[in-house]
Amino acid sequence: MNKVKLLKPERRRQARGQQRIESLLKAAETVFSRVGYHEATTNSIAAEASVSPATLYQFFQNKEDMANALVAGYSRKLVEIHASRGVEQLVDLPLPAMVAALIDPMLVFLEESPAFQTLLLQAPLSAEVRNEKHALADKFELFLSQLFKARAPHLSTSQAKWIGQVFFVIYKGFLPDITASSGTNKKKFREALKLVLLEYLKSALSKNAQPH
Amino acid sequence: MNKVKLLKPERRRQARGQQRIESLLKAAETVFSRVGYHEATTNSIAAEASVSPATLYQFFQNKEDMANALVAGYSRKLVEIHASRGVEQLVDLPLPAMVAALIDPMLVFLEESPAFQTLLLQAPLSAEVRNEKHALADKFELFLSQLFKARAPHLSTSQAKWIGQVFFVIYKGFLPDITASSGTNKKKFREALKLVLLEYLKSALSKNAQPH
DNA sequence: CACAAATGCAAGTTTATACTTGCAATATGG
């Protein structure tokens, strides 16, 4: 009755296999963003990638495994984005510029990763995907808290962490409307996001903000 | 090949039937909020209500129908909340008090309606539920825009409407974290929500805000 | 260039879950 899955003996992938994996993940991204995680079927993902369902299962255990791979990839890309512009480059910018420098790359990333928002927000996913999600949020919030602490040294570590959390909540909150809209409206939502963050930070980073 | 569903000849409900409907909706609320809309099964809702699946189908066409009934109920309650405190009672309050007066009843309502956030945010639901959702959002945003226009007469109608939309986006954005947290943390998120709204409104309602 | 490993898939099986049927029990209006 042991239900623990045995670890596979690490199959050796050929170049063709790696390409299949990429194309399947690309297809999964497309389908997830089109119909959402729960409505997405492995059959439709396989069809989107123009392979048979059985082929999909050569490379992924199940649907959840694909979501997991995507979230892990997003996590890597986001770390990359923020690693390339470290705390020290942002800390001395005027606040509006800092907000823009934080948010703009995230919005570009969002355009390139159509399933990001679906997988980030759609609850409840499997335990493993949730773990990936939380790890991602933690990394981002840690980065933000370091930035805020550097900028407003009077803040305690926990205060800075909290402001980072709230920052992320606001960002997440705007995602559905930003992705759902287009043209002028999308632009307006993006500006509103930055305005809201800016006004929040102005207040939260100031010396006479109420401590939490 | 006519797929339009024929309208039922309006079955006459007995008192017992009405109670079953209530208890089934209560059960649906519990299950939706516990596992989310898509993971919720009609069987588990029936089990939660301690009736057989077949009994459930005496009162609802399908799962979607239940979601629809719940959202319609939420819509009614929310209208009630804001109808009881009209624009004229809020318009002269200091801004922080106005935000509190807007948000506090919504947060109380949220506690009483555990599936509200699930049904409001979880995409994509059926077309009918989506319509209910949008009607609800429109009502709320209209109410807000009237309030903002009364408070800041220099705003155009479309500007006031936009501020209402952004207000709602912020509110929705905080819901998952508010419902997911508890104790001190929940309180902190609620305070953060109000702070964020307050700072946004301070800026957006002022005369020298950038027009959209 | 052989041959083991990796890839691909047609054609399944399995399973979960939405939804139905038929019949019994219960309530209600006249």
Place this chain on the structure above:
DNA sequence: CCATATTGCAAGTATAAACTTGCATTTGTG
């Protein structure tokens, strides 16, 4: 207190989608 409608459910059916099997084809490596 009967006729009829409503309620209740055990025991199904239908179906969609996850996932597997067996076998053929391709690829890379020693």
